[in-house]
Amino acid sequence: xxxxxxxxxxxxxxxxxxxxxxxxxxxxxxxxxxxxxxxxxxxxxxxxxxxxxxxxxxxxxxxxxxxxxxxxxxxxxxxxxxxxxxxxxxxxxxxxxxxxxxxxxxxxxxxxxxxxxxxxxxxxxxxxxxxxxxxxxxxxxxxxxxxxxxxxxxxxxxxxxxxxxxxxxxxxxxxxxxxxxxxxxxxxxxxxxxxxxxxxxxxxxxxxxxxxxxxxxxxxxxxxxxxxxxxxxxxxxxxxxxxxxxxxxxxxxxxxxxxxxxxxxxxxxxxxxxxxxxxxxxxxxxxxxxxxxxxxxxxxxxxxxxxxxxxxxxxxxxxxxxxxxxxxxxxxxxxxxxxxxxxxxxxxxxxxxxxxxxxxxxxxxxxxxxxxxxxxxxxxxxxxxxxxxxxxxxxxxxxxxx
Numbered sequence: 001x002x003x004x005x006x007x008x009x010x011x012x013x014x015x016x017x018x019x020x021x022x023x024x025x026x027x028x029x030x031x032x033x034x035x036x037x038x039x040x041x042x043x044x045x046x047x048x049x050x051x052x053x054x055x056x057x058x059x060x061x062x063x064x065x066x067x068x069x070x071x072x073x074x075x076x077x078x079x080x081x082x083x084x085x086x087x088x089x090x091x092x093x094x095x096x097x098x099x100x101x102x103x104x105x106x107x108x109x110x111x112x113x114x115x116x117x118x119x120x121x122x123x124x125x126x127x128x129x130x131x132x133x134x135x136x137x138x139x140x141x142x143x144x145x146x147x148x149x150x151x152x153x154x155x156x157x158x159x160x161x162x163x164x165x166x167x168x169x170x171x172x173x174x175x176x177x178x179x180x181x182x183x184x185x186x187x188x189x190x191x192x193x194x195x196x197x198x199x200x201x202x203x204x205x206x207x208x209x210x211x212x213x214x215x216x217x218x219x220x221x222x223x224x225x226x227x228x229x230x231x232x233x234x235x236x237x238x239x240x241x242x243x244x245x246x247x248x249x250x251x252x253x254x255x256x257x258x259x260x261x262x263x264x265x266x267x268x269x270x271x272x273x274x275x276x277x278x279x280x281x282x283x284x285x286x287x288x289x290x291x292x293x294x295x296x297x298x299x300x301x302x303x304x305x306x307x308x309x310x311x312x313x314x315x316x317x318x319x320x321x322x323x324x325x326x327x328x329x330x331x332x333x334x335x336x337x338x339x340x341x342x343x344x345x346x347x348x349x350x351x352x353x354x355x356x357x358x359x360x361x362x363x364x365x366x367x368x369x370x371x372x373x374x375x376x377x378x379x380x381x382x383x384x385x386x387x388x389x390x391x392x393x394x395x396x397x398x399x400x401x402x
C-alpha cells in the first residue's frame with residue numbers, strides 16, 4: 001500500500017498503525033506505546049490522494065469523517081507527524097503542487113480593497129452572529145485577542161499571556177501622552193482600548209470586518225472610551241492623516257505578496273517624522289513559501305505567511321528604518337493549544353451553532369497550526385520601524401524590558 005510506505009518513511013521516531021479501507025493493518029515506524037496511535041482510512045481513493053496532495057487531502061478526509069484517529073487526539077497525532085517531518089516536504093508531488101500553486105497565487109492574487117474585504121469577512125465574520133459566539137468561546141475573555149500571546153512564565157494563563165503581549169507592544173511603541181495612534185487591523189479592539197487606558201492617547205482602529213467594527217463601537221461606549229478611541233470600516237490604503245504611532249498586529253499575513261510595498265509605503269506616508277511603527281506578524285524562518293492549501297481554501301483565503309526577506313526588501317524601498325526585530329518562538333503554539341482546549345471543551349455547543357464538518361475543520365486548523373509552530377517553520381516577527389534614529393531612546397531595548 002502506497003500510503004503505508006509513505007507513513008513508514010515519515011515516522012522514524014516512534015510510529016503508528018495504519019488501517020486501510022479493507023481493514024488491513026500496517027505498522028509504520030516503530031510504535032513505542034502498547035496502544036499506538038491508529039489511523040483508519042475509510043475510503044479507497046485516499047491511497048492515492050494522500051500521496052499526490054497530502055497537505056489538502058488529509059484535512060479534507062478528516063473533516064468528512066473519512067479518516068478516523070484512535071488512541072490519540074488529533075493534535076497528538078499531528079505533533080508526532082510534524083516532529084518526524086520537520087521542515088521537509090511530505091512528498092515530492094506535494095512539493096511540486098505547492099510550487100505550481102505558488103506561481104498561480106503570485107499571478108492571480110490581487111488583494112485589492114474589495115477582494116481584501118471579502119477575504120477578511122470570510123473568516124472574521126463567519127456565520128454572522130454565530131461567529132461572534134464562536135470567538136467568544138475560545139479567545140481570552142478580557143481583550144479578545146486573536147494573535148500570538150506572550151508567555152513570560154510557563155504557568156501564565158491565556159488571559160495573562162495576552163495582557164503580557166499588549167504590554168510588550170505598548171512599551172515598544174514608547175508612547176508620549178496625547179499621541180495619535182493608528183491601529184491597522186484592530187480586531188475586536190483589545191489593543192486600542194488598552195492603549196487608551198494606559199497612555200491616555202487618541203486611537204483610530206481600522207478593520208474590514210463588519211462584525212469587529214460593530215463590536216468595537218459598542219465596547220468603546222461601554223468602557224466610556226468613545227472620546228479617545230474611534231473605529232472605522234476602511235481599507236488601510238484609504239486612511240488619511242498623520243500619526244505619532246502606527247501599530248499593526250496580525251495584519252501583514254492578509255496583505256498578499258504584491259502589496260507588501262504598498263503597505264509599508266502607506267505606513268511611511270502616515271507616520272510622523274519622529275513616529276514609531278510596530279508590525280507583529282506570523283512569519284516563516286525559511287525562504288518564501290506558498291500558503292498551505294488547507295488554510296488557503298478553508299480558513300484564510302488570500303492570506304500568506306511572509307518570510308523575513310519578503311518584508312525587509314519592501315521596507316527598505318520605502319525609506320523606513322528597521323530599528324529592531326524580535327522573533328517570538330514557542331509562544332504561538334501555546335496560544336493555539338489554549339484556544340484549541342477551549343474550543344474542544346465547547347465542541348457540542350459549536351456543533352449546534354454550525355455542524356460537525358465545521359467543528360472538525362476548525363479543530364484541524366487550530367491543531368495543525370499549533371504543531372507547525374512547534375516543529376515546522378513558523379514563528380512570530382515583531383518589527384519596530386522608524387523614520388530616523390532620534391525617534392527611539394538611545395538606550396536601545398532598556399525601555400522595553402525595564
